[in-house]
Each structure stands twice: as structure tokens, then as C-alpha cells.
Amino acid sequence: MLRRWYDSDLAYSFRRSPSVVIAAIVAGVIIMAAVLAPLISPFNPFDPAALKLMDAFTPPAWTEEGKAIYLMGTDDQGRDLLSTILYGSRISLLVGFAAIAFAAVFGTLLGVLCGYRGGWLDNVVMRLADVQLTIPSILIALTIDGVARTALPRELHNEIAIFVLIFAIGIADWPQFARVARSAAMVERHKDYVSAARVIGQPSWVIVLRHVLPNTLGPVLVLATIGLALAVLSEATLSFLGCGMPPTQPSLGTLIRVGQSFLFSGEWWITFFPAMTLVLLVLAVNVLGDWLRDALNPKLR
Amino acid sequence: MLGYIVGRLAQALAVMLAVALVAFLLFNYVGDPINNMVGQDATTTDRADLRDQLGLNDPAPVQFGRFLVNAAQGNFGLSYRLKRPVSTLIQERLPATLELVFLSALASLVLGLPLGVYTALRRDSWLSRVVLTSSLVGVSLPTFVIGIGLIYLLSVQFDLLPSFGRGQVVSLGWWSTGFLTKSGWAAIVMPAITLSLYQLTLVLRLVRTEMLEVLRTDYIKFARARGLSNRIIHFHHALKNTMMPVVTIVGLQIGGLIAFSIVTETVFQWPGMGLLFIQAVGFADIPVMAAYLVLVGAMFVVLNLLVDMAYFVIDPRLRVDRAKAAGKAT
Numbered sequence: 001m002l003r004r005w006y007d008s009d010l011a012y013s014f015r016r017s018p019s020v021v022i023a024a025i026v027a028g029v030i031i032m033a034a035v036l037a038p039l040i041s042p043f044n045p046f047d048p049a050a051l052k053l054m055d056a057f058t059p060p061a062w063t064e065e066g067k068a069i070y071l072m073g074t075d076d077q078g079r080d081l082l083s084t085i086l087y088g089s090r091i092s093l094l095v096g097f098a099a100i101a102f103a104a105v106f107g108t109l110l111g112v113l114c115g116y117r118g119g120w121l122d123n124v125v126m127r128l129a130d131v132q133l134t135i136p137s138i139l140i141a142l143t144i145d146g147v148a149r150t151a152l153p154r155e156l157h158n159e160i161a162i163f164v165l166i167f168a169i170g171i172a173d174w175p176q177f178a179r180v181a182r183s184a185a186m187v188e189r190h191k192d193y194v195s196a197a198r199v200i201g202q203p204s205w206v207i208v209l210r211h212v213l214p215n216t217l218g219p220v221l222v223l224a225t226i227g228l229a230l231a232v233l234s235e236a237t238l239s240f241l242g243c244g245m246p247p248t249q250p251s252l253g254t255l256i257r258v259g260q261s262f263l264f265s266g267e268w269w270i271t272f273f274p275a276m277t278l279v280l281l282v283l284a285v286n287v288l289g290d291w292l293r294d295a296l297n298p299k300l301r
Numbered sequence: 302m303l304g305y306i307v308g309r310l311a312q313a314l315a316v317m318l319a320v321a322l323v324a325f326l327l328f329n330y331v332g333d334p335i336n337n338m339v340g341q342d343a344t345t346t347d348r349a350d351l352r353d354q355l356g357l358n359d360p361a362p363v364q365f366g367r368f369l370v371n372a373a374q375g376n377f378g379l380s381y382r383l384k385r386p387v388s389t390l391i392q393e394r395l396p397a398t399l400e401l402v403f404l405s406a407l408a409s410l411v412l413g414l415p416l417g418v419y420t421a422l423r424r425d426s427w428l429s430r431v432v433l434t435s436s437l438v439g440v441s442l443p444t445f446v447i448g449i450g451l452i453y454l455l456s457v458q459f460d461l462l463p464s465f466g467r468g469q470v471v472s473l474g475w476w477s478t479g480f481l482t483k484s485g486w487a488a489i490v491m492p493a494i495t496l497s498l499y500q501l502t503l504v505l506r507l508v509r510t511e512m513l514e515v516l517r518t519d520y521i522k523f524a525r526a527r528g529l530s531n532r533i534i535h536f537h538h539a540l541k542n543t544m545m546p547v548v549t550i551v552g553l554q555i556g557g558l559i560a561f562s563i564v565t566e567t568v569f570q571w572p573g574m575g576l577l578f579i580q581a582v583g584f585a586d587i588p589v590m591a592a593y594l595v596l597v598g599a600m601f602v603v604l605n606l607l608v609d610m611a612y613f614v615i616d617p618r619l620r621v622d623r624a625k626a627a628g629k630a631t
Binding site: 283286 | 320438446453457464594601
């Protein structure tokens, strides 16, 4: 099994390009660090007892006033920056993965159904997707957040902010998945194996789910990889605008927003390190997505 | 041709109605508009009277109709937060956003086009590689990180440019412009760079792929066989056909610039519509949100419509294909 994967075209094109290998390592390290944050982070930034206001604004460890225990320095409340970044990337990645999973599942199912069935359902859904694609997704996500903010009491809103975010980003991204899955399903629909399945009397939901759906997943996977980078960016942007995660549960975007105000007084590290983490993560995932798209595209071989 | 235009117009109208419906639903059902208008000490009968007066007890379709008529006249009521007519607020902020978007679109085109052509023609030169690699970084850099970086570098470290605001503006009628003063220009440099960078990479990559595609076609080979000079082939034959998709994409992306100006305006405290909208979201100022959505929705629809028409006029192949497709369908 491992041997077979090692010999495949995909693995070959992966090994051959050093930038893709580096991107995979960077993305892997950040994702692992985020997943393992409670185990590996030196401090728990959300434990009020561990806060040392005395240590606020400590610069990174390698500068003159830095302390060895705070590798990347501390923020205005004396929280260790490395720990808040680890926990922050955890939230950023959680929102990104969940939002893109939501968009992918919802959009793909709808798209496959439209492509397979055609007819009025196809017409209605695709016109809806057209309309939504006219409007940039950031605006849709902002509006949804604004509505949630107005409709819910403040404390409740802070508590469920993460779900609002996932929903807002996911709902803004579904049309692309629906389009790709639809066109793939329309191609598959006319192939012999679908007719064969129909001849042996399988109900159409089985044909759609067990036979057509798996054959549309290639392009969906590519879209999901590039979409993950975009979703992490959207989350960071919304949080930066103050419409995402509250400061009590900061994501990378929230950290950058909070740190931005200290830029003028010279505490650059509070905003620099979260921003660098975000850029590295998005860049690595983008490189991987680009590679996957080219590697799975038979025309470019 | 006529059928195509009518179809596009109908779709544009449908989009506009959908956006207006969302704005209307926001307006009427999110939060209680009465609560936001009267003071704490208003009695229940006062509230009921006001509700009657404003027609909030009418059936929903009647209210939607009234909303549409008001919106078409630019009347969106009073801002909950600032207690001023929304239309005046928007009018004050509109020039700032439009000037920023205009300058950014111009910059991304003026820089992106030559760079794209260069990277396509000299594929293997080191400069092309540098440009392409940095363009991938450009796609991955969030707008606000670019903005913060510029502020730190040019405002905090070197104190060259102002980090917020529009500088001095000159009023021309209701339009206030920053293009006529020195401080206005100094203020717009960093926001414009921030906003245009993503667009620039997009234009660059698009021009490059299109150009490479065109250079592979038969008519370019034929032109080479005729012994035309490289310069004429590249800039006379190839570039012309590259421009068609580029023009249309750029047209569509102006809509994206308007949306992303929300982020740029927040970073630089640029007094435009985006900042107004984000403050409205924070304070649940529904009338401002609704008005912004309708206005930006209208801009997108008009841009899309213009781009579609342009596509149709520029590219004769499209007309033929469409006629064929229509013939096949019937």
C-alpha cells in the first residue's frame, strides 16, 4: 500500500519539486503545532492565574530586554506570545477546516444532484449561485455576522461567534463547489457505468451517492485545498475587522488586530509574529493547492 | 443579440431585487426599528402610534414596495448611531472610496500589464522567476498585513507618510477630492498600494497565462513564417487578443476592489464607505448597512452588465458561438 503510493505519479511529482516539499513541511508543522497546542505550548494563555502583568511587553528572547522563557515576547497583558499564537492558529485552522468542509459538503451534494437530475432544480440552484458569485464573499460573510450580532444578545454572540463565523464563511463559498461538482456530474451522467447501474435497478440516490459522487471528488479536492487557504484568510480578515472571534478567544486575525495598536509605541512583535504565522500558513497551503491542481490535471502532463 | 441583452437585463434586475429584499428584511425584522427611534420613556401607546404612522403594521409586500420606492429615491432613513440621514452620510463618504478604488485599479493595470507581458515573453529569465515567486507571496499576503507592514515601515520607522486619514481635501460641489493637495496625495499612497497589490498579482498572472496561450496559436506561427519582426508579432498580434479577457476580468474585479476597500479603509482609518459600513456592523446600525448593501449591489450589477456587453461587442467569436448554441437548442 505504502509502496504503491510511493510509486504513483502524484508522489513522483511531489518529490521532484522542492518548493512543494517545503510547503508541505511548513503546513504540516503549523497544523501539528496547532492541534497539539495544549500539550506543547509553554503557558496556558487563558488561565488568569498564570497572567503576570509585571511581564507585559517583554520583547522577544533574543533582544536585550527579552527573557528566555518568553521566546517571542509577551503582549500587553503579560501573556506569552508563542502560546497565544499556538492557541490562535488552532482556532484559525478549526474555523478554516470547518467552514470549507461545510461549503464542500453542501456545495458538492447540491452540485452533483443538479448535474445528475438537471431540470428546474438545476436552473434554480445555478441561478442562485450566479447571483451569489456576483457579490464578493467577504461582504456576504460580514452581513451575516452583522445580522447575528444584532439578533443575538452580546454574551451569547461571543459564545457562539465561532459557529457564526464557520457558517458565514462556509455559506459564502458553496457556489464554487456546486459549479465544479455539477459540471463533473454532468459528464459522468452519460457514462456507461451509470447506465449499467440503472439497468440493474439501483435507485437513483444510490447511483448519485455511490457511483457519481466519488468520481467528482478530484476537482473538489483541489478546490478545497485552495479554498482552505482562502477560508483561513477570510477568518483572519473578519477577525481583524472586529467581526470575528472575540479577544477572549483570539484567532490569528484577532491577535493581529489587538497587536496593531501597539505598533506606534514600538512593540512590533505583538503583531509581527501572528502575522508571520498567518502568511506562512496561507502561503504553504496555496503552494500545495497549486501543485495539486497541476498534478491532477492530465492536460499538463 | 437583442434577446441576449434583454436576458442579461432581466437577470440584473433579479439580482437587484434580491439584494433589495435582503436589505429590506434586515431593515424590518432584525432588531426593532421602533426601539431604536424612541427614547426610554416612550409609552406603549406612543410606540403603537409610531408603528402605525410608519406603516409597520401594513402587510409585508406593501412595506417592501414602499421600501423599493424609497430606496430608488435614495432615501434610507436615519442612521441609528449618528441620527443623520443615511443618504447624506453615504454621499460624504462616497468620493473617498471611489478615489481610492480608481487609483488602485489604475495602478494594478499600469504595473500588472507590462509585468505580465514581460514574464510571458522572457519565461526563463531570472527577473521573471523573481516576479512570479513574489506574485505567489502577494496572493498569500492578507490585505491588512500589507497595510500594517507599510505603516510600520513608512510611518513609524521613517515617518515619511501619514498613517491615517485623507489629508486635506478640496470640495468641488458635493464631491470632496484629495487629488488637489499635497497632503491628499501623501495620504492616498499607502492605502492605494495596499488595495492594489492583490489586484496587481491577479492581472499579472492572467496576462501571463493568456499571452502564453495566444503565443502557441497557429496565427502567431504563421506570422513568424511570414518573417514579421518579434516586436510586431508580440505587441501587434498577440497582445491584442490577450487584452480581451483581461479587460473583462479587470472590470469585474473593480467590484472586488470596492468590497476589499472595507479592509484597507479600516487599517488606514480612511473616511470612506467601507469604514462607515464596518462601524455600522459593529453598532448594529441597520439603515446604514442596508443602504450600503443596496448601493454596492447596484454597483456590482452595473459593472457586470457593462462587462458582459463589452465581452459581446469585443469578441465576435462569442456571437457566432451563441447563435450556433441557440440554433442547436431549438
